[in-house]
Each structure stands twice: as C-alpha cells, then as structure tokens.
Amino acid sequence: MSHSPLSQSTNAARRIGQFLRRGDQFIWLSGGAMGLAALLIVGLLGLVFVSGFTFFWPYNVVTADRADGTPVLGVITNSQEERLDPAGNVMKAAQTQFKVGARELYGFDFIWIKKAELSNFRVDPEVIAFERQEYGDFYGLLHGIEYKGKPVADAATAWALLQEKRPEARDLAARAKKIQRDAIGEVNAEIQRANLKLKVARRKAAGAALDPAFENPLKESLARNQARYEQLRLEAEALSAQAEEYAAVVGTVDGQRKTVPLAAIVRAFRPNQMSKLEKLGMYFSRAAEFVYGEPRESNTEGGVWPAIFGTVIMTLIMSIVVTPFGVVAAFYLREYAKQGPFVRMVRIAINNLAGVPSIVFGVFGLGFFVYFIGGGIDRMFFPDMLPTPTYGTGGILWASLTLALLTVPVVIVATEESIAAVPRGTREGSLALGASKFQTLVNVVLPASVPGILTGVILAMARGAGEVAPLMITGVVKLAPELPLDGHFPFFHLDRKFMHLGFHIYDVGFQSPNIEAAKPMVFTTTLLLIAIVVILNLFAIRLRDHIRKKYQTGAF
Amino acid sequence: MDTPTQTPSSGRPARSVTVPTGKGQSAPGAVTKISVRDLSLHYGAKQALFDISMDILGNQVTAFIGPSGCGKSTLLRCFNRMNDLVDGVKVRGSVMLSGQDIFAPDLDVIELRKRVGMVFQKSNPFPKSIYENVAYGLRVAGVTDKAVLDETVEKSLRGAALWDEAKDRLQESGLGLSGGQQQRLCIARAIAVQPDIILMDEPCSALDPIATAKVEELIHELKSEYTIIIVTHSMQQAARVSDKTAFFYLGKLIEYADTQTVFMNPANPQTEAYVSGRFG
Ligand SMILES: Nc1ncnc2c1ncn2[C@@H]1O[C@H](COP(=O)(O)OP(=O)(O)O)[C@@H](O)[C@H]1O
C-alpha cells in the first residue's frame, strides 16, 4: 500500500523520461512552428488576394432613406456592428459605409451612416455609374445630353446617345493628349537642343559675333520649330475643345445637377441592370486597365503600368549587373585568393553585408553613385546642361546599381557554394588534360556551377524586386512622365527617374489625398508586386532547370 | 566473358636487369620511359613515399599493386605532377621522363600533362557532350579546326572502343553514359591529346565485370602505342594486363619485376604473402 504512490511516481517519471528521450516534444514543437509559419503565409496571401481581387467588381449601387428623409446613394463598402462597453451600454452604434462618389460636390467619397437611421433600401435600375478622368466615380441619374451647351437628348434617350458619342469623344481627347505628349515633346526637345548649342557657342565666343554659317541654320531651325510648336498646340486645343462638345447632364440622388463632358468619362455603366456575366466582363476590363493603364488622380485611380515597367526593368538591370560582379568576386575568393584570416574576414564581412539595413545602401548609393559618379559624368560629358543634372540625380541606373550592391552578397555566397560543390575529380580531369587553371575554371567549373549561381540570382531578384527604401533616395518618383525605355533615341534612358510598385504601394496607400478610396488599390498593387516577383522567379527557375537538364550533373 | 589471362612477356626471356636497387627488370629493346631515383614524398609531416627508384619501360603495361594507403596513387600522381594541387607536398629525388627532369623549375606543367594522360579511379566526364568531352584537350590547347576535331574525336572514341556505342549520340551529355562507358570516355579523352604515357588509377574499381573486361581489352590494344601504368587492387587484373608489376608496401617499393615473376616466383616474402592473398 505504501509503495503505490512511489511506484506511481517512478512510473510517471519513466514515462516522461521516455517521452523526452524519444524527442516527441521537439517533433511537436517544430511541427507547430512549421504550421504557424504556413498559417501566417496563407493568411497574408489570403488577405492580399481577397482584398486585391474584389477591387474591380462593379457592385450594385444602393439607394436608402435617411432619418431626415434625404436619400443616400452609393456602393456599400463596409459596415460595423454595434459595440457595447462592459456595462452593456452602447458605446458605438452599428453603422454602414457608403461610397457616394461625386467628390467635387460632397467633398468626400465615403460616408458612415448609423444603421438605425437608414431605411427603405432599394436598387434603382436607372442609376448610372461613371468612372471619370477627374474627381473619381460618380453615382446618380442621367438627365440628358448637351451638345455645345444645348440639350440634344432627354432622360429617356440620353443613355443611348451617351453610348454612341462617348467613344468618339474619348478618341478625340486621346488624340489631343498624344499630340501634347509625343509631337510637342519632340519639338520641345529640338528647341532645347538648338538653344543649348547656341548657348555653348556664345559662351565660347565670349561676346564676339558668331559665325553666321553656324548660327543661321540654328536660328532657322528654332524659328521653324517654334512655328511648328504653335501649330501643334492649336491642333491639340482644337481637338480638346471638340472632345468637350458633348456633355452628360447628371444629377445626384439629392437633386444636385452637374454636367460631365463625355470625354472625361472613362467608363459609363448601369451596374444595377448588369447581369453577372456583364459584371464579370467589366471586372476583367478594369483589371486589364489596372495593369496596362496610366495612373490618374495622383495615382489613386487608373493603372500602374509605369510602375510595373519600372520594377521589371530595374530588376533586370540589377540582375545583369549583380550576376557577373558576384560571380567574379566569388571565383576570386574561392579560387585565387590565398585562404587565410584575411579572406575569412572578407567572407564574414560579405555575409554581414546582407544584414545591413537597406536604407544604408540607399544613402551610399546617393553619395557614391548619384553625387560622386553621376556628378562626375555630368561635369565631364554634360557640362553645358549644368546646373541641371543629367546623371547627377537619382535615376534607374543608380537605383539598379544600388540594389545590385545590396544583393551581391547573396550571389557571392551561392556561387561560392556551387563552386565548392563541383567534384574535385572533374577539375583534376581537366587539369590532367593540360588545361590551365583558368581554362579549367571557365570551361568546367563555371558551367557546372551555373545552376547554383542562378539560384543565387533568383534569391537576389526576389530580394531586390521588393526593396523600396534605398530606391526612394536613388531615383524612384511618385509619377514619372516617361518610361525608361521608349521609342525615342537612345531608347534606353538610364538617367530617367522611374516608378516602382513597392513605392507605389506606399504612395497610394499612405501619401495620397484620398486614402480611403485608394485602400483597395494598395492590396491590388501588392498582389501585382507579388505576382511580378513570382513571374520573374519562375522565369529564372525555368532557365536554371533547363541548364541543369542540359548538364545532368546531379551534383546540385 | 573473361579476357584470357595473358601470359606476360611471353616469348620474352624474363631476364632481370639493373636499376640501382636491383629490383627492376627490362625486356630487350624496350626503352626506359620514366626513370625514378630516390623519390621521397611528404604530405606535410607525413611521409608517403620512401626512396623509390625504378625504371618504367616504354610500350609496356606496368602495374602498381599493394594494400590501400601504400602510396600507389601518390607515386602515379607524381608522374604528371598532380600532387602540385595538394597543399604542403614536399618531394625529394628525381623523376626523369625521356631524360627530362619533371621537377625542374622551368618545366611547363601543362606540356607535361599533355604528354602524360591520366584516367581516374572514379570516372569523371565533364558536364558536357560526349563530343566536347573528347575534344576538350584539343580545345584547351587552342585547336579550333572543326575537321581536325571531328577526326580526333572519332579516332579517339574508336581507340577507346566506344565509337559504335557513342557515334549516334555525340551531342548528348557524357554523364548520360553508363559507368563503363564513362570510363572509356575518359580514356578516349586522355588519348585524344596523344600522350606518351597513360596513367590509370584503379580504372576498373567502380565497374562491373563486363565493363572491366572491355577496359582490360582496351589496355591490351593501347599498349602498342602508349606506355601504360595502371594501379590496381585486383591481383588477377594485374596478372591479366601487365607486363611488369611493382609491389608497394607502406610507401616503399618492395619488389619490381616481370609480372610472371612477381606472381609465380616472388623474391620477397612480403610480396609472396600479398599476392597469395594472405594480407592486404
Ligand atoms: N592529399 C593528401 N594529404 C595527406 N595525406 C595523403 C593525401 N593523399 C594521400 N595521403 C596519404 O598518403 C598515403 C598514400 O596514399 P595513396 O597514395 O592514396 O595510397 P593508395 O593509392 O596506395 O591507396 C596514405 O597514407 C594517405 O593517407
């Protein structure tokens, strides 16, 4: 009897001992940690997916009456349940958020209304929704169409006429914009060039008269271009005016009236009449516009094409720079440098470089690339432009180089590892055939380590594509008027500032005047950034697999 | 399936001659290709070879036998100075290759390695096509003429008895071949640069009996053109392929004579114990 507690406790102790010996607790622990990590990732992606994907759906526009009898019209975007304090008193009443549009009339896009004040919810099929070039969305009713200020259609016929005339008006406006951007841009560039030549020549002549044979053609060209500029400007203005001729007369649900030029309507639809299929069509058309379109309204509307383009180009330039740089450095470190405390220290330093806060690289890039190298280039090759900097200011080249510096440790480490993984016998086989060390490295070791090197490049790309902080001080801007790659000589403009999805997210979400309206766009843009990183990676992985198959070494 | 056991030096009188240690023998008319004198080698503090002296004859197959770690590979790798790659190696003594001191400071190692080819224990084709594997030695020597390369590749693959199996897949990776084929590819690669001497370090240790038989047959055929030194763990193999056999033990050359003598009538009791399978 007296033995029983003792033997029980030893039993328990033995069982615990067994449990500890088997290491079950660690299996559970590591399994749990793995699960948690997976959950976090799924949660993150889920949030981004759900919020990002619903952004383009054309929801019904709902009408409701408020307590004072005035109606409210808009898309229901959010709702909050009643909140009680511990005593059971209502702390915050339940409320619904409407997106009412017509920012220029109301001063806001969104409005919270207590649920208790709302009644008589209904869906009016006649309600129209406009996506506009300016001022965001408009929800309301279409009362008629005006042509040069005179009504040409009433409420009954307006929709049909709007459908007919809007594409023409949009087209005219687009032509006007094209002239303004492309043709006038080119003329301006020529005028600038001619002026610059004159300026330089005048400075060199130091007050003396210029050679007429030199000066006159330039002056002629200036005059010609000035005339051409004037002509283009008039042409663009005429087109714009023509585009503005037709306008829609619309009214809000509480009776305010407004005319909207058809040219300013990006999209007109009657969401409450649309079938699911039509809505799906609109969803995809909006999604496509988001990817391929230009940003509007300080980035809170329209597309993100320039940012996608900037991200991809920057990542590619970075990879092109970082790969040879990292590979050469790794080969030197492993194959030529005398292994010893110094090399060990260099290696530790390189590994730690990967942990330096990225903004530090940004500061370095600004000081070294932008001011020192860029400033030097300007003084040497573009002295006539000064004080306007050409390369002495942030640009896509400097940003890419900064990121290359940031990611080079990744490539070095991966390359060193893959060099070390090349079997000794393979090298000896090459040396035994009378190949020099250099020939062996280039012909045998390098090809065999390409898959490993590409793994490093993939990691570097993944890191670099998502980095924002160093870019903000080396060349990213909120809105870049021109892409770094276009049809104008010399096609690749490495000195240009550019847009970047990562910065775009920050800018849209936290720097825009209309944060509430831009919020869904933050998620959509995030989704796009993730997609681009994934696509770039898949591309590189495909390349690596292709090479790996070609060599079939199985050593990696 | 086995190659018939060769009676080594058959038709030749097994006449023992005359290196200073008195352990070597040579057939009449055969020229001394490699002459080793008082060769000692240290890996750092550890001595791996002790005062080796021997003459290796041209156009013969010489086998190195002995228990693991007795220095066979080390000696072999002296002949093409592969040991240079190992840190902390110190060599004393001399190795003359056709009268030229291979440890001379002004010797071009790359030229030496073109004259002394090597086939390794573990087949080590490059991660390249079969064609490029064979052409490698010529390419690094600067040959770019396609006709020359084509011809050499074919000749070498024929020489290594691999042509029939490989001729339709020259552009495929050399790593896609079977183990025995890979080893013959390495032999083809070695003979493509037309060396004087081919060193083989246990070339069959990773091969199955059929592949082994093929490689041994090949060694027979190559003998007329090349001087071959083969390290082997298999006494039968040494007996089958070699004209002369050297037995090493703990870094020392114990006995070096005609293969028949070493196996039938060894002078040293240690040799006898080893060849009769009593140790090693
Ligand atoms: N790279 C090396 N560094 C140090 N010791 C070595 C090295 N290679 C071989 N050895 C030593 O030299 C001796 C002879 O080795 P090895 O020539 O490979 O023998 P075998 O080929 O006869 O089996 C062994 O004791 C081995 O441990």
Ligand SMILES: [Mg+2]
């Ligand atoms: Mg060995």
